[in-house]
Amino acid sequence: MALLAPAEFESAARARLPADVWDFIAGGSGAESTLAANLAQFGDYALRPRVLVDVAGCDPSLTLLGSELRAPIGVAPMAYHRLVDPEGEVATARATGRTGTLLIAGIFASRTLEEISAAAEGPLWLQLYWLRRRDVLAGLVERAEAAGYRALVLTVDAPRIGRRLRDLRNGFAVPADVRAVNLDPELMRASHHGDAGASGIETHAREQFDPSLTWADLAWLRERSRLPLVLKGILTAEDARLAVEHGADAVVVSNHGGRQLDGALPSLAALPEVVDAVPPEFPVLFDGGVRSGADVAVALALGARAVLVGRPVLWGLAVGGEDGAAQVLDQLSSELTHTMALLGRPRLRGLDRGALSERAGRYR
Numbered sequence: 137m138a139l140l141a142p143a144e145f146e147s148a149a150r151a152r153l154p155a156d157v158w159d160f161i162a163g164g165s166g167a168e169s170t171l172a173a174n175l176a177q178f179g180d181y182a183l184r185p186r187v188l189v190d191v192a193g194c195d196p197s198l199t200l201l202g203s204e205l206r207a208p209i210g211v212a213p214m215a216y217h218r219l220v221d222p223e224g225e226v227a228t229a230r231a232t233g234r235t236g237t238l239l240i241a242g243i244f245a246s247r248t249l250e251e252i253s254a255a256a257e258g259p260l261w262l263q264l265y266w267l268r269r270r271d272v273l274a275g276l277v278e279r280a281e282a283a284g285y286r287a288l289v290l291t292v293d294a295p296r297i298g299r300r301l302r303d304l305r306n307g308f309a310v311p312a313d314v315r316a317v318n319l320d321p322e323l324m325r326a327s328h329h330g331d332a333g334a335s336g337i338e339t340h341a342r343e344q345f346d347p348s349l350t351w352a353d354l355a356w357l358r359e360r361s362r363l364p365l366v367l368k369g370i371l372t373a374e375d376a377r378l379a380v381e382h383g384a385d386a387v388v389v390s391n392h393g394g395r396q397l398d399g400a401l402p403s404l405a406a407l408p409e410v411v412d413a414v415p416p417e418f419p420v421l422f423d424g425g426v427r428s429g430a431d432v433a434v435a436l437a438l439g440a441r442a443v444l445v446g447r448p449v450l451w452g453l454a455v456g457g458e459d460g461a462a463q464v465l466d467q468l469s470s471e472l473t474h475t476m477a478l479l480g481r482p483r484l485r486g487l488d489r490g491a492l493s494e495r496a497g498r499y500r
């Protein structure tokens with residue numbers, strides 16, 4: 137049966153993946169309440185269509201921090217795409233190139249930064265975790281600039297890894313043939329050793345991530361690169377203001393797909409306060425629970441400049457490699473155009489809060 141919408145890829149992907157890999161991808165932290173809330177929160181909004189508007193030429197294209205995109209959609213940074221497809225991030229890069237969307241490669245990419253950029257026709261950004269080894273971080277930044285990456289995305293919601301009960305129960309370890317090839321194997325060793333009650337991912341982060349990082353440290357990264365700096369994992373107006381004060385070029389409103397602080401607010405609920413706290417032209421990106429073009433429209437109407445999509449892209453990759461990932465991205469972007477047409481908002485600028493109706497009950 138043809139898979140006609142991003143959400144339709146989920147069960148097909150699950151059927152193809154080993155159970156522990158599925159759990160690593162699908163899971164959240166703690167009781168997974170934030171994970172569930174991310175999805176449910178979209179149900180608080182209905183779209184308010186306007187009629188008799190000329191929608192003959194709907195245009196979802198934009199330029200984001202100098203990157204030209206055919207749609208305000210990007211692939212959220214995710215570790216180890218080779219967990220689901222042998223080509224890994226190279227396949228994802230071809231898929232984003234084909235669909236005019238953005239790829240944010242993760243620091244734990246399972247293909248080299250150079251392989252990914254050679255495969256990419258469209259813009260690429262690089263996500264970083266702040267490692268204790270700053271020399272390693274500096275080396276990655278230099279390589280990313282040389283390979284044509286156009287922005288750095290520092291993930292700030294992970295001084296330690298959330299308690300992901302599925303991974304702890306499964307003793308999840310990254311399989312030996314899937315490697316974070318951009319980092320020294322010695323630095324990654326712990327990721328490959330799980331045990332009942334201990335996740336390799338968690339042990340590794342405890343060893344290698346620097347939990348003492350503060351706002352003052354951002355200057356160190358700034359000094360090492362002229363690339364725009366994006367902070368990922370902002371959920372409050374207070375931190376949004378600090379991000380602006382410390383010279384960030386954009387923020388991503390995100391709770392890490394419900395994988396970090398369980399009980400944190402759904403990212404869609406945090407979006408308006410962040411948008412209201414920053415200057416009007418400051419780009420606010422959004423991720424968490426985006427599963428359809430209508431979801432993209434809701435996030436944009438609440439003030440996001442673009443959305444990032446996580447799990448659905450891995451579902452597409454698991455089901456059909458490059459083609460599967462491209463289908464998911466293509467469906468999201470054509471659903472968005474379709475939504476803009478039926479909503480009577482042919483331009484992204486026209487997607488504002490007037491396009492939404494909000495109430496405490498559930499619409500969807």
Ligand SMILES: Cc1cc2nc3c(=O)[nH]c(=O)nc-3n(C[C@H](O)[C@H](O)[C@H](O)COP(=O)(O)O)c2cc1C
Nearest residue numbers: 161212213214215242291392393424425445446447
């Ligand atoms: C398998 C997986 C791996 C991830 N790895 C990273 C990562 O390395 N760095 C990061 O900043 N976020 C990572 N994330 C979080 C995503 O960037 C994103 O915030 C989240 O998946 C968005 O929610 P969604 O999956 O509901 O779209 C990961 C998420 C998943 C599902």
Ligand SMILES: CC(C)CC(=O)C(=O)O
Nearest residue numbers: 215244297337341392395
């Ligand atoms: C390897 C992990 C630290 C990647 C991550 O951020 C995640 O799984 O959410």
